Amino acid sequence: xxxQEITQEVEQKSLVLRQIIAGMETVVVGQRHLMERMLIGLxxxxxxxxxxxxxxxxxxxxxxxxxxxxxxxxxxQFTPDLLPADILGTxxxxxDTATFDIKKGPIFHNIILADEINRAPAKVQSALLEAMQExxxxxxxxxxxxxxxxxxLATQNPIEQEGTYPLPxxxxxxxxxxxxxxxxxxxxxxxxxxxxxxxxxxxxxTVVDFSQIEAAGRTMRAIHxxxxxxxxxxxxxxxxxxxxxxxxxxxxxxxxxxxxxxxxWLGLTARAHAFLSGxxxxxxxxxxxxxxxxxxxxxxxxxxxEAEEKTPDDLIAMVLERIEVP
Numbered sequence: 001x002x003x004q005e006i007t008q009e010v011e012q013k014s015l016v017l018r019q020i021i022a023g024m025e026t027v028v029v030g031q032r033h034l035m036e037r038m039l040i041g042l043x044x045x046x047x048x049x050x051x052x053x054x055x056x057x058x059x060x061x062x063x064x065x066x067x068x069x070x071x072x073x074x075x076x077q078f079t080p081d082l083l084p085a086d087i088l089g090t091x092x093x094x095x096d097t098a099t100f101d102i103k104k105g106p107i108f109h110n111i112i113l114a115d116e117i118n119r120a121p122a123k124v125q126s127a128l129l130e131a132m133q134e135x136x137x138x139x140x141x142x143x144x145x146x147x148x149x150x151x152x153l154a155t156q157n158p159i160e161q162e163g164t165y166p167l168p169x170x171x172x173x174x175x176x177x178x179x180x181x182x183x184x185x186x187x188x189x190x191x192x193x194x195x196x197x198x199x200x201x202x203x204x205x206t207v208v209d210f211s212q213i214e215a216a217g218r219t220m221r222a223i224h225x226x227x228x229x230x231x232x233x234x235x236x237x238x239x240x241x242x243x244x245x246x247x248x249x250x251x252x253x254x255x256x257x258x259x260x261x262x263x264x265w266l267g268l269t270a271r272a273h274a275f276l277s278g279x280x281x282x283x284x285x286x287x288x289x290x291x292x293x294x295x296x297x298x299x300x301x302x303x304x305x306e307a308e309e310k311t312p313d314d315l316i317a318m319v320l321e322r323i324e325v326p
Contacts (some may be wrong), residue, residue, distance in 0.1 A: 002279070003015070003224050004099060004278045004279050005280075005282070006219070006222055006223060006224065006280030006281075007278070007279060007280035007281075008280075009280075010219060010220075010223070010274075010275055010278055010279065010280055011023050011278055012015060012180075012216060013216040013220075014216065014275060014276065014278060014318060016208050016212045016216055017039050017043075017213075017216065017276065019068075019207045019208055020039060020042075020065070020068045020069070020207060020208060021035055021036075021039065022207075023064070023067070023068035023207045024061070024064045024065060024068060025039050027064040027067075028057055028060060028061050028064055029188050029191045029192045029195065030055075030184045030185060030188035030191075031057060031061060031181070031184070033179075033196050034050070034061055034179055034181055035061065035065075036276060037177055037179050038061065038062075038065050038153070039250075039276065040177075040269055040272040040273065040290075040323070041151065041153070041176060041177060042065075042069075042149075042151070042213050042217075043213065043216060043217045043220050043272045043275065044176060044217070044220075044265070044268045044269055044272050045148075045149060045150075045151065045173045045217070046151075046175075046176025046177065046265060046268075047132055047151060047152040047153070047154070047174060047176055048151075048152075048153050048176060048178075048179060048248065048259075049117075049155075049156060049167075049172070049175040049177065049178045049179070049297065050062075050154065050155045050156070050176060050179050050180065050181055051155075051156050051157075051158060051178060051179070051180055052074075052155075052157075052158075052180065052181030052182075053157065053158065053184065054157065055116075056129050056181045056182070056183065056184075057181070058155040058181050059075075059113065059115055059155060060130045062111075062153045063075070063111045063113065064152070065111070067237065068099065068207045068208065069111070069207075069208055069209075069210055069213070069225045069233050070208065070209045070210065071110035071111055071210050071323040072109040072110045072111070073109060073110065073111045073112075073113070074106045074109035074112055074113070074114060075112075075113040075115055076093060076106055076107075076113065076114050076115065077116065078117050078118070078119045078120035078124065078125075079116075079119055079120060080112060080119060080120060081120065083124065084123060084125045084126075084127035085105065085126070086105065086123055086124075087105050087106065087107050087124065087127050088105045088127055088131075088137050089102060089103050089104040089105035089107070089108075089137070089139050090102070090103055090105070090139065091103075091139060091140045094160070097225055097273075100140070102139050102140065102142060103158045104137075104139075104144070106147065107128075107131055107137060107146075108137070108147075108210075109146070109194075110147060110148075110149050110150060110151070110210070110317070111149070111151050111153065111185070112151065112152045112153065112157070113153055113154075113155070114128070114152055114153070114154035115154075115155050116155060116156065116157060117154040117155065117156050117167065118156040118157065118164045118165050118166065118167055119157075119164060119301060120165065121165055122156050122167075122168050122238055123163060123281060124167060125165070125171055125306075126168055126170075126171060128152060128171065128172060128174075128178075129171055129174065131146060131150070131152070131154055132171070132174040132175075133174055135150055137250070139228060146164040149210055149213075149214075152175075152228060154175070164300070166222070169256070169300065172298075173224070173259050173261055173297075173298055174296050176265045176269070176294070177265075177269075177293040177294060177298060178293060178296050178297035179293055180296075188221075194305060219275070219323060220271050220272050220275040221268075222281055223274050223275060223279070223281060223282060224280060224281040224282065225226065225267065225270070225271060225282040226281075226282075226326075228281075228325060228326040229270075229282055229284065229287065230267065230311075231326070232284060232287060232322075232325070233263055233267055233270070233287055233322070234263055235267045235323050236265065236266070236287070236319060236320070236323055237257070237258045237260075237262045237263045237292060237294075237295070238257075239319045239323055240248055240258045240262075240295065240298075240299050240315070240319060241254075241257030242257075242259035243319075247322065248318060248321060248322055250315050250318055250321065252261045252302060252304050252305075252320075253301060253302055253304055253307035253308070254299060254300070254301065254302060254305070254315065255300045256299070256300040257298075257304045258295050258298040258299060259298060261298070261325045262294055262298050263296055266287060266290055266291060266295075267292050269290040269293075269294060270282045270287045271286075272290075273286040273289055273290055274286050284325045284326060288320055291316060291319075291320060292313055292316050292317075294314050295312070296312040296313055297312070299312040299315060300317070301315075302311060
């Protein structure tokens with residue numbers, strides 16, 4: 001298909017996403033950035049990490065998203081005493097048959113809300129590694145494939161809070177996005193108070209089947225991206241690994257740069273952003289819009305950066321400013 005035909009199909013298939021947004025807005029006030037990124041996660045079938053202080057509608061937004069789609073949903077509350085078997089399942093002995101049976105855990109659902117994921121120790125967080133990357137679970141000697149779609153939408157409190165454990169680097173890299181959730185604006189908070197006072201329900205009506213989202217995802221992957229934009233993506237990710245190549249003086253502030261997963265997701269999410277904008281082609285602005293959410297959790301800062309109170313977002317802004325836009 002040429003770009004014009006792709007654009008026409010994008011306009012047609014994007015209607016399903018507008019339905020999802022409308023369903024979520026009956027529950028969630030404001031947080032438009034969060035909702036759009038969650039839709040991109042659906043299109044790309046990528047896991048999302050939401051970080052923010054308690055009370056900012058992170059859990060509510062995930063539950064609202066799951067309620068608008070005709071799939072199975074499971075909430076996992078992460079606590080310090082949680083065990084991997086509580087998530088994955090376990091083997092148990094049956095005396096009547098003298099055999100071992102397997103009881104599957106709550107991970108065997110389509111959309112998983114891993115609530116306050118950094119309240120549990122690393123061994124429990126790592127229980128999700130195989131599921132998130134390979135879409136399968138191994139219990140004992142038996143491997144079980146997970147049904148598609150399988151999306152992990154995890155919430156975490158800022159690491160400075162009491163009772164939190166940092167996520168292992170291997171796990172955090174498996175999240176497509178890390179989204180920072182901020183306080184609502186004044187008028188939005190006023191509307192939240194009014195809705196609670198009126199007793200508005202927090203369960204939107206189911207609006208779409210996942211097959212419709214899959215069809216939209218196929219159209220999204222057909223969106224045109226020029227080679228020079230692919231090269232631009234590679235320059236952005238490589239600038240976090242070897243910044244001196246690109247004339248950036250941020251090398252001492254970065255212990256580890258973004259992995260190849262960053263390049264893969266940045267290309268895919270740029271197409272998804274173009275899809276949400278109703279275009280059949282990717283622009284540099286699509287890439288720049290996605291870069292902070294894709295890169296911020298993949299840049300591991302050094303002690304020098306922490307001493308200078310630099311954040312990953314500060315370094316990403318420097319990279320975006322320095323790398324020439326095609």
